[in-house]
Amino acid sequence: MPGFVGAQHEFHDAEFVRGWASRFVPTEPRLQLFDMILKEVEKLGKAQAHVVELGTGPGYMARHMLERNTDITFEALDFSDVFMDVARETLGDLTSRVTFTNADLMQQDWPQKLNQKPDAIVSTWALHDLGGQQPVADVYARCFEALPAGGLLANGDFIKPDGTDWDYEPGRFEIDRHIEFLRAAGFADPKSLIHLEPNIEDPTAAQNYACLVAQR
Ligand SMILES: C[S@@+](CC[C@H](N)C(=O)[O-])C[C@H]1O[C@@H](n2cnc3c(N)ncnc32)[C@H](O)[C@@H]1O
Secondary structure (H helix, E strand, O other): OOOEEOOOOOOOOHHHHHHHHHHOOOOHHHHHHHHHHHHHHHHOOOOOOEEEEEOOOOOHHHHHHHHHOOOOEEEEEEOOHHHHHHHHHHHHHHHHHEEEEEOOOOOOOHHHHOOOOOOEEEEEOOHHHHOOHHHHHHHHHHHHHHOOOOOEEEEEEEOOOOOOOOEEOOOOOOHHHHHHHHHHHOOOOOEEEEEEOOOOOOOOOOOOEEEEEEEO
């Protein structure tokens, strides 16, 4: 019988955040998403590419990328000081290569808070938490404005799979709609590279995420 897919978070509550971070340790398909996004960054062919991550959370993708590529510089944007503390712990010595920026993606001035112009903006499992389609479309528009010509946006996030009878929280919506929003933001050739952990019949809130990429 169809049900509902969604999750409630308390991003500013230390106990919730630490419990969540310990349950969320990346699985094999999640690591595959990190590798895919890193490959897209490396395809830019830019020395010392500056990567901004939107919603760094516990820092699992940040650590994955910084360990494998010693050339990139990294800016971790989040609105939760508690998550930033956890990210610093996850990153350990790598923290010295990371700038932390506290900003709310619901506020349209977040790009002005960045320390440096990004060559790539990346994100995983964060934008759906903005609570709807319009906030995601707004973030895509701000990313287009913030990136230089040729700059990369890569968003790995939960989606609503085509063909499902289940209801999804509003921040999880169809890949085609993401592509529409990316085009409307100005990106010429947005695409989805993969749909990971697909499950239409009996999905959990941790399944069905896509890797959306667009180049300015
Ligand atoms: C699932 S975590 C991201 C996990 C991360 N990609 C990783 O690999 O560890 C989502 C993050 O998005 C952040 N977030 C949610 N809403 C936000 C907002 N409006 N502005 C900034 N960050 C936000 C949360 O605080 C949380 O740290």
